[in-house]
Amino acid sequence: MRADVLTTRELNRATLARQLLLTRADLSATRAVTHLVGLQAQVPLDPYTALWSRLARFRPEQLSEPLVERKVVRVSVMRATIHLVGAEDCLLLRPLMQPVLDAELARHRDYSPALEGIDLEPVLSFARELFAERPRTGPEAREALAARFPRHDPAALAYACRCLLALVQVPPRGVWGKTAQVTVTTAESWLGRPLLEQPKLADVVLRYLGAFGPASASDVTTWCRLTGMREVIERLRPRLRPFRDENGRELFDLPEAPRPDPDAPAPPRFLPEYDNVLLSHADRSRFHSDRVRAALGRAGGVGYGSVLSDGLAAGVWRLERDRASGEASLDVRLVTPRSKRAIAAIEAEGRRYLRFASSDAASREVRVRIE
Numbered sequence: 001m002r003a004d005v006l007t008t009r010e011l012n013r014a015t016l017a018r019q020l021l022l023t024r025a026d027l028s029a030t031r032a033v034t035h036l037v038g039l040q041a042q043v044p045l046d047p048y049t050a051l052w053s054r055l056a057r058f059r060p061e062q063l064s065e066p067l068v069e070r071k072v073v074r075v076s077v078m079r080a081t082i083h084l085v086g087a088e089d090c091l092l093l094r095p096l097m098q099p100v101l102d103a104e105l106a107r108h109r110d111y112s113p114a115l116e117g118i119d120l121e122p123v124l125s126f127a128r129e130l131f132a133e134r135p136r137t138g139p140e141a142r143e144a145l146a147a148r149f150p151r152h153d154p155a156a157l158a159y160a161c162r163c164l165l166a167l168v169q170v171p172p173r174g175v176w177g178k179t180a181q182v183t184v185t186t187a188e189s190w191l192g193r194p195l196l197e198q199p200k201l202a203d204v205v206l207r208y209l210g211a212f213g214p215a216s217a218s219d220v221t222t223w224c225r226l227t228g229m230r231e232v233i234e235r236l237r238p239r240l241r242p243f244r245d246e247n248g249r250e251l252f253d254l255p256e257a258p259r260p261d262p263d264a265p266a267p268p269r270f271l272p273e274y275d276n277v278l279l280s281h282a283d284r285s286r287f288h289s290d291r292v293r294a295a296l297g298r299a300g301g302v303g304y305g306s307v308l309s310d311g312l313a314a315g316v317w318r319l320e321r322d323r324a325s326g327e328a329s330l331d332v333r334l335v336t337p338r339s340k341r342a343i344a345a346i347e348a349e350g351r352r353y354l355r356f357a358s359s360d361a362a363s364r365e366v367r368v369r370i371e
Contacts, residue, residue, distance in 0.1 A: 003242040003250065006214060009262040011245065011286040012311045017258040018211050019277045020054035021269050021308065027055060029063040030071050030086060036211050037204070038085035038093070039276065041074055044174045046272035047084045049305065052356050053269045060176035067171055070191060074169040076162070078224045078276075080104040082169065087191050094166040094187060095195045096204060100225045105163040114156035120164065123149060127161040132189040135170045137181050166195055205232050206239075206254065212280050214243050214253035223280035249283065266311035268342070268349045273305050278313065288313040295335035299371045307332060309342050315371075317350070319357055326362030330354050335371050343368055 006014070016022045020032065029051055033039055036054075039047040052058045066072045070087060077083045077093040080100050085093060106112055123145070130136065130144055138158065145161075146154035161167070166187040172178040188194055208220055217229040233240070233252055243251040253259070271278065278287055288296070292313060296306070300316030307315040315334035321327075330350045338346070350366035358364060 003244045005246065006243045006251065006259075007246055007262060008286055009311075010259065011214060011251075013260045013262055013264050013266065014214060014253075014258065015212060015277065015286060016266055016311050017260050017264075018213065021277065021311075022260065022264060022266055024054060024056040024058075029055065029058070030066045033072055033084060034086040034089060036276070037207050038077065038083040038089060040081060040274040040279065041084040041174065042082040043273050044074075045176065046274055047174075048176055049270065049272040049353075049357070050275055052353065053271060058356075064175045064177075067174055073187065073190065074174050075166065075187060076101060079279075080163075080225070081274075084174070090166075090168065090187050091191065091193060091195050092199045093204065095197075096199045096201055097224065097226070098164075099227075101163040103225075105160060108159065111153070111156040111159045114153040115160055118152060120160055123152075123157050124161065124164055127157075128165060128186060131161075131165070131167060131185045135183045135185040137183050141184075201226070202232055202236055205229070205236065208280075209240070209252065209254050210257060212277070213257060214251040214259075215281060216249055216251050216283070218282040219280065222282040223276070245283075266308070268346045269308040270317055270349060270353050271306045271308065273303060275306065278306060287311075292336060295371065299333040299335050307334070307346060309334075309336075309338055309346060312336070314338060315346075319354075321358065321361070327365065328354055328358035328361035328363070329365045329367060332366065332368040333371050334368065337370075 019036065025032065032051060032055055039050050041047050048060055048063055051063060072084055072086055073090045074082055074084055075090050075094055077085060077097045126148055127145065142154040142158050145157045149157060167184040168187045168190050170183050170185055170190065172180040173182055205220055208223055209215060212223065217233045220229045221227065240252040241255045243253060245251055278284065296313060296316055304316040304318045306313050307317050314336045315332055317330055317332045320329045320331055330353065332346060332350060347366050347368055351364065354364040354366065
């Protein structure tokens with residue numbers, strides 16, 4: 001049977017629906033994080049912006065409290081980057097992503113050569129007990145490793161521990177309104193449970209499709225950086241519905257997953273600097289063309305988030321605070337033509353976001369310009 005063809009706009013609306021970006025969802029923060037299979041979180045407060053754009057009536061404490069209560073944790077998983085994931089997903093995803101972290105360690109320009117020929121088992125055994133005893137900062141870990149293994153580079157040993165042990169960043173890191181140095185302990189000691197011994201990758205691929213689909217095997221690989229996804233997809237094929245995109249690329253989806261009308265309205269959304277919705281497909285044309293992607297890079301940079309307008313990446317934004325005057329301003333730079341109505345909607349959403357992100361500001365201003 002010939003697979004149905006999905007247009008780029010249909011793919012856009014389908015993924016937006018899975019990502020809770022068409023209509024804000026009435027979910028708890030913990031349930032939303034689990035549904036999305038985690039939120040990228042190397043910028044500690046990015047998950048708050050991500051959830052504000054996805055959940056109805058979201059308040060910062062709805063995420064801070066589960067983080068303190070150990071219902072969600074910060075851990076290196078997909079693409080070897082820090083993600084905020086549910087506690088159960090930490091125990092599931094961390095062992096699944098070990099090959100990704102192995103590769104991260106092997107290709108490190110400085111640390112990989114320094115570790116050549118070293119038996120890391122004694123190092124990991126020592127570090128496991130060290131971190132389980134109490135959470136440690138990076139300097140504390142390196143100092144302890146240097147004292148125990150004086151003949152080796154302590155920074156390289158610490159990086160090996162970061163890649164080879166399941167280490168979680170503990171609060172107050174990632175808590176709204178607080179700043180803290182990275183302090184880590186083992187996931188097992190923090191959550192009081194072991195990592196899963198036989199996690200099922202196929203189940204995670206199905207969840208990926210539920211949050212990011214329809215998608216190709218290459219898209220799944222881009223999301224997690226694990227290889228061999230074609231074989232996993234083939235085993236799952238009887239449970240999936242196949243499609244083709246407009247270029248003939250084969251896509252897969254859950255049979256009952258939402259695929260809204262391509263004309264479904266997509267209100268403007270402010271995404272954080274790093275948001276998985278824009279990072280989790282090999283082919284990102286459902287959100288922007290290569291030309292627009294280049295323009296977004298020129299308009300922004302480190303510290304800038306993305307603006308979605310009509311479901312497409314249309315610009316970048318950055319929150320600026322003037323501590324002397326107490327003013328908070330949102331600098332929005334659009335790189336694609338927008339109608340007056342669309343710009344007005346972006347400004348209105350920006351004002352709402354400013355009230356959320358800078359509730360203590362004496363004054364607030366949204367500045368929108370076309371690059």
